[in-house]
Amino acid sequence: MNRTLRIGTRGSALALAQTGHVADSLREAGATVEIVTISTPGDRSSAPIAEIGIGVFTSALRDALANGEIDVAVHSYKDLPTARDPRLSLAAVPPREDPRDALVARDGLTLGELPTGAKVGTGSPRRAAQLNALGLGIEVVALRGNVDSRIRKVADGELDAVVLARAGIARLGRTAEITETLEPIQMLPAPAQGALAVECRVDDVDTEHLLQSTLDDSASRAAVAAERALLAALEAGCSAPVGALADVVEDLSDEGAVVLRLSLRGVMATEDGDLLRASATGDLTAAEELGRALAAELLDLSGHATASPAGRS
Numbered sequence: 001m002n003r004t005l006r007i008g009t010r011g012s013a014l015a016l017a018q019t020g021h022v023a024d025s026l027r028e029a030g031a032t033v034e035i036v037t038i039s040t041p042g043d044r045s046s047a048p049i050a051e052i053g054i055g056v057f058t059s060a061l062r063d064a065l066a067n068g069e070i071d072v073a074v075h076s077y078k079d080l081p082t083a084r085d086p087r088l089s090l091a092a093v094p095p096r097e098d099p100r101d102a103l104v105a106r107d108g109l110t111l112g113e114l115p116t117g118a119k120v121g122t123g124s125p126r127r128a129a130q131l132n133a134l135g136l137g138i139e140v141v142a143l144r145g146n147v148d149s150r151i152r153k154v155a156d157g158e159l160d161a162v163v164l165a166r167a168g169i170a171r172l173g174r175t176a177e178i179t180e181t182l183e184p185i186q187m188l189p190a191p192a193q194g195a196l197a198v199e200c201r202v203d204d205v206d207t208e209h210l211l212q213s214t215l216d217d218s219a220s221r222a223a224v225a226a227e228r229a230l231l232a233a234l235e236a237g238c239s240a241p242v243g244a245l246a247d248v249v250e251d252l253s254d255e256g257a258v259v260l261r262l263s264l265r266g267v268m269a270t271e272d273g274d275l276l277r278a279s280a281t282g283d284l285t286a287a288e289e290l291g292r293a294l295a296a297e298l299l300d301l302s303g304h305a306t307a308s309p310a311g312r313s
């Protein structure tokens with residue numbers, strides 16, 4: 001293919017870094033690429049995400065792609081709404097970064113070392129619910145802004161710590177500032193955290209094939225599919241904060257052969273701030289069924305009736 005592929009990205013340092021990696025991989029595969037920066041309402045507003053709505057970072061990019069202003073869009077997968085965009089194809093999920101959340105605290109402190117009353121910043125209801133459930137006596141403070149400005153609040157002494165996605169910090173080359181990577185048993189990440197979604201127009205089959213063959217990682221794609229199916233099913237049933245993480249694990253088949261399976265863990269906060277947890281394993285080829293089945297279990301635990309027998313399709 002000798003046309004120039006225009007790759008669209010948001011203009012934040014994080015978005016530019018992750019799009020740069022995608023562009024490098026495509027160039028190595030022989031493609032000619034150009035990076036086009038697109039400003040989104042999410043970049044221009046400092047209101048809480050809960051107010052401006054999911055999709056604020058991604059819909060402008062998707063529109064530019066559908067309109068033909070760009071040929072490829074690179075998103076942080078967790079920022080995409082769960083509803084499919086019929087104009088676009090999710091051509092590739094590149095190998096996922098470490099999906100865990102990370103603490104950046106003053107004086108090298110870990111969560112357990114923070115004193116009572118310590119101010120910990122996060123804008124995410126999921127992180128806030130899981131931090132509060134640890135019972136550490138810390139004060140969770142609402143916070144937004146880019147990775148740099150959030151970390152700066154710790155350096156400036158305004159906050160004792162912030163919790164961020166490890167992947168975002170890593171893509172900016174700042175892992176040295178992490179004081180603790182939070183284990184999923186304490187803090188399950190957002191569904192699809194650490195993964196990228198690379199889209200093209202649904203009718204642009206040449207680009208779709210190039211992206212798929214150059215960038216896609218099937219294990220990352222399956223893990224993220226399970227987590228996002230869980231999220232989608234829970235969104236339909238309630239608006240509670242949700243965390244989920246799928247790992248690809250080795251298992252033995254009935255015949256004794258090693259097979260890869262998905263192990264999915266999920267957490268959902270109740271209105272009282274209690275956490276409901278559940279986990280399940282399933283076939284790599286049935287990732288979405290696994291996600292829906294675990295969502296049904298969580299909704300069951302929460303007392304919400306499930307409309308349809310999810311996971312049995």
Ligand SMILES: NCc1[nH]cc(CCC(=O)O)c1CC(=O)O
Nearest residue numbers: 076078164165167168193194195
């Ligand atoms: N909601 C913002 C956002 N979207 C993607 C990332 C970075 C990491 C990722 O790709 O998951 C972040 C920052 C954060 O949550 O700390």
